[in-house]
Amino acid sequence: MEIKQESASRWLMRSITEAKSQYLFASTMTVLSALCFMAFSWYLSDFAALWLTQGTILSTKLFFAIAFLTGRYVFAYFVSLLNYNAGKIIV
Numbered sequence: 256m257e258i259k260q261e262s263a264s265r266w267l268m269r270s271i272t273e274a275k276s277q278y279l280f281a282s283t284m285t286v287l288s289a290l291c292f293m294a295f296s297w298y299l300s301d302f303a304a305l306w307l308t309q310g311t312i313l314s315t316k317l318f319f320a321i322a323f324l325t326g327r328y329v330f331a332y333f334v335s336l337l338n339y340n341a342g343k344i345i346v
Contacts, residue, residue: 281334
């Protein structure tokens with residue numbers, strides 16, 4: 256009975272290939288997280304400008320800023336899960 260051993264580099268390349276789709280999806284979600292943070296910064300600065308110039312505290316700009324900040328952390332959470340799962344595939 257002949258057992259054919261697989262080389263370590265071949266095994267690693269096969270594992271990386273399996274994890275590649277998760278890494279690509281995590282990269283896409285990282286970009287979405289960064290875009291959410293940029294939108295959060297934009298709306299927060301707009302809210303601050305309105306607050307300082309007009310004294311408006313309850314503004315839809317603030318609610319949009321909070322929504323984008325929440326989106327940023329939700330995307331970042333899923334990115335960390337995807338990276339963890341991809342790392343488990345390799346190891």
